[in-house]
Amino acid sequence: MNRSRSISDSVTVVEPASGWQIINFKELKQYSDLFYFMVWRDIKVLYAQTVLGFSWAILQPLIQIILFTIIFGKVARISTEGIPYILFSSVAIIPWTYMSQAMAQSSQSLVGGQNMLGKIYFPRLIFPITPILAKLVDFGISLVIILGLIIYYSVQPTWNLLFFPVLILLMMSIAAGAGLWLSALAIRFRDVRHAMNFILRMLMYSAPIVYSASSIPEAYRFIYSLNPIVAVIEGFRACLLGTPMPWQYVWPGLTTAAILLISGALYFKRMERIFVDVI
Amino acid sequence: MSFKDTALKVENISKCYRIGSKEEVYENLASATFEFIKSPLKNYRKYRSLYKFDDIKPDSGSASDPDPSDVIWALRDVSFELGRGEVLGVIGSNGAGKSTLLKILSRIADPTGGRAQIRGRISSLLEVGTGFHPELTGRDNVYLNGTVLGMTKKEVGEKFDEIVAFSGVEKFIDTPVKRYSSGMKVRLAFAVAAHLEPEILIVDEVLAVGDIAFQKKCLGKMSEISRAGITILFVSHNIGAIENLCTRGIWLDDGRVVMDGDIEAVTSSYLKSTNVDDSETAPESWKHTGSGEALITNANLLDTGDKECSTFKMGETILIEFCVEFNKSFPAVDDMAVEVMQVNTGLKVLHLLCQDCGFYLENVTIGKRRFQVEIPKCLLYPGHYQISIYVGDGSFSGFDYVKNVLKFTMVQSRVSKRTNPFLATHAIYHNQSIWKEL
Numbered sequence A: 001m002n003r004s005r006s007i008s009d010s011v012t013v014v015e016p017a018s019g020w021q022i023i024n025f026k027e028l029k030q031y032s033d034l035f036y037f038m039v040w041r042d043i044k045v046l047y048a049q050t051v052l053g054f055s056w057a058i059l060q061p062l063i064q065i066i067l068f069t070i071i072f073g074k075v076a077r078i079s080t081e082g083i084p085y086i087l088f089s090s091v092a093i094i095p096w097t098y099m100s101q102a103m104a105q106s107s108q109s110l111v112g113g114q115n116m117l118g119k120i121y122f123p124r125l126i127f128p129i130t131p132i133l134a135k136l137v138d139f140g141i142s143l144v145i146i147l148g149l150i151i152y153y154s155v156q157p158t159w160n161l162l163f164f165p166v167l168i169l170l171m172m173s174i175a176a177g178a179g180l181w182l183s184a185l186a187i188r189f190r191d192v193r194h195a196m197n198f199i200l201r202m203l204m205y206s207a208p209i210v211y212s213a214s215s216i217p218e219a220y221r222f223i224y225s226l227n228p229i230v231a232v233i234e235g236f237r238a239c240l241l242g243t244p245m246p247w248q249y250v251w252p253g254l255t256t257a258a259i260l261l262i263s264g265a266l267y268f269k270r271m272e273r274i275f276v277d278v279i
Numbered sequence B: 001m002s003f004k005d006t007a008l009k010v011e012n013i014s015k016c017y018r019i020g021s022k023e024e025v026y027e028n029l030a031s032a033t034f035e036f037i038k039s040p041l042k043n044y045r046k047y048r049s050l051y052k053f054d055d056i057k058p059d060s061g062s063a064s065d066p067d068p069s070d071v072i073w074a075l076r077d078v079s080f081e082l083g084r085g086e087v088l089g090v091i092g093s094n095g096a097g098k099s100t101l102l103k104i105l106s107r108i109a110d111p112t113g114g115r116a117q118i119r120g121r122i123s124s125l126l127e128v129g130t131g132f133h134p135e136l137t138g139r140d141n142v143y144l145n146g147t148v149l150g151m152t153k154k155e156v157g158e159k160f161d162e163i164v165a166f167s168g169v170e171k172f173i174d175t176p177v178k179r180y181s182s183g184m185k186v187r188l189a190f191a192v193a194a195h196l197e198p199e200i201l202i203v204d205e206v207l208a209v210g211d212i213a214f215q216k217k218c219l220g221k222m223s224e225i226s227r228a229g230i231t232i233l234f235v236s237h238n239i240g241a242i243e244n245l246c247t248r249g250i251w252l253d254d255g256r257v258v259m260d261g262d263i264e265a266v267t268s269s270y271l272k273s274t275n276v277d278d279s280e281t282a283p284e285s286w287k288h289t290g291s292g293e294a295l296i297t298n299a300n301l302l303d304t305g306d307k308e309c310s311t312f313k314m315g316e317t318i319l320i321e322f323c324v325e326f327n328k329s330f331p332a333v334d335d336m337a338v339e340v341m342q343v344n345t346g347l348k349v350l351h352l353l354c355q356d357c358g359f360y361l362e363n364v365t366i367g368k369r370r371f372q373v374e375i376p377k378c379l380l381y382p383g384h385y386q387i388s389i390y391v392g393d394g395s396f397s398g399f400d401y402v403k404n405v406l407k408f409t410m411v412q413s414r415v416s417k418r419t420n421p422f423l424a425t426h427a428i429y430h431n432q433s434i435w436k437e438l
Helices: A025-030 A032-046 A053-075 A085-107 A126-152 A159-188 A191-206 A218-225 A228-241 A247-272 B029-051 B098-105 B138-148 B153-167 B182-194 B212-227 B239-245 B263-277
Strands: A011-014 B006-018 B071-083 B087-091 B113-119 B122-125 B200-203 B231-235 B248-253 B256-262 B294-302 B311-313 B318-326 B330-333 B335-342 B348-353 B361-364 B367-375 B383-392 B400-411
Touching: A025 A032, A032 A126, A032 B138, A032 B153, A053 A085, A053 A126, A085 A126, A085 A159, A085 A191, A085 A228, A126 A159, A159 A191, A159 A228, A159 A247, A159 B029, A191 A228, A218 A228, A218 A247, A228 A247, B006 B098, B006 B231, B071 B098, B071 B113, B071 B231, B071 B248, B071 B256, B087 B098, B087 B239, B087 B263, B098 B113, B098 B122, B098 B231, B138 B153, B138 B182, B153 B182, B182 B212, B212 B231, B212 B239, B231 B239, B239 B263, B239 B383, B248 B263, B256 B263, B263 B400, B294 B383, B294 B400, B318 B383, B318 B400, B348 B367
Parallel strands: B087 B231, B087 B248, B122 B200, B200 B231, B311 B400
Antiparallel strands: A011 B113, B006 B071, B006 B113, B248 B256, B294 B318, B318 B367, B330 B361, B335 B348, B335 B383, B383 B400
């Protein structure tokens, strides 16, 4: 074994954790290769030994879009302000599919990785953040559906499209914030896994996915706007379909998403030193 | 020792765990229902308090100030320093806190109290193949496992061919690991670990997996690493391996450092302590197998000065004395034996027979007889040995057989012109030889 490298000066101190910690970005950077491989593992493993492979990333939301279009568009005839229902629902279902899957996986990331958690040290943040990034691949692929529909219905692009990256960041922070909170809670209280199903269902109906935000009575709009998912969904419609940018939802949504993300990161950092002890 | 030469400084590390307390049993449906309704609150308190020890101090636990019943101290005030290049072996019985110590130093778990400073790049190997994913190919897993262990992508890339060659699974490197045999998996995982280049290495009982050949390979690699000047902290139950690799030892018992010093001294005290605790060495609790027509009632080890002794230098004479109580008379007893087993390997290394010198008994009457077996100039290699004694008349089961009733330790001494120590990995028995040029 060659020992040419000089002894490094790095000093690691092991101490009982005290109180609130901030995220150590320098350390995260040291582990960036590991982070990369964890994300890459999630992507690679997801469709291993399937016949359809990455086509599932299109099929899953597509089937839901078709179902919703039949039930809510044709049978229930929900008002969409003149937008064809299939277009109306697909720009909502695709970001929602991302958020729900990323949240669900992120919340279980620590419990699922407990074997690794007990055997090796690396920044614990990598666990819940990995699915947030890995799921972007599915999301990117499923954008093909939207692209196809936009071409089919010949929707004209507008300047609103410039806000698209902001909305994607917002969408990721919501999933990350929720994932940080839920994963740190789930390692202590396994109830999270059982509650996750209806939490996701409730979140889905709380956001304008099958219906339009305009059907919410004016008096409740502010409370409604505090749900950052509303901002993502209505924002996606504005960006891609050219409806006016829903700033009354975007600003409160950005604020709550930021609070969710920062508080989640703080809570996670506070709890991370005891994860191994409470597995 | 200046701070610069210190690789590891551990100061008063303590670790506390909460263990489950007993579940209550309900006597009737009403109280069971009530408890069921109350249980979420109780569970919440229980899971919430898992890591909270504000009220507990490491020095508590005395009679006047007992710990709560569901709290255990895995480590109490452990302190030591490790110089650069030192190879430290941590020994102790199960539950002594060895693995907890390694977990804390690897930063996997947080100490409840105390502090440790680690200077240099640290790698810990508490398991081989951490992060291996069955669906990924061998190639992918090498990269994944390598980065998990702290290498960069570039480093893994540079060593990739070496790693694969070392593992011997070249042919299957692009096959998902789930189709590997368990041996192949372990070989590949160890190959990755063996190519780490840390400055401080923490190794748990990882060598306990795999077959003999694999364990040998691991130990070989370990001693190569230790010669390269890497600071190593090694936990194992394999005392032989520890003695070969380490220069210094720490003996943990019930979370405390009992002894810290030269490895030979620490391991022999540790083994002695397990002897003392071992009530099986008392003749009353010996397990006798055989017809019982005669019973071995007592046995001792003596040195040439007729003093009781359990540690012998290589080349010293060992005397074994034992009593046999005959419950029947026999015309002749001509089958007695003493077996010597190496503790670490379980290998029977000597089989000493009364026929060796033509010794036998004639016209044995009921009563007690005493015998002495001399092993002149015993040249067993350093290590720990156990003695079993057999008395019979050549029939299948014999009269009596008592297993592992005496223990002794062989230690180094200069029995030849060789200056290097005799190591248990080299051989079991040293036979003097005569060399000349022809």
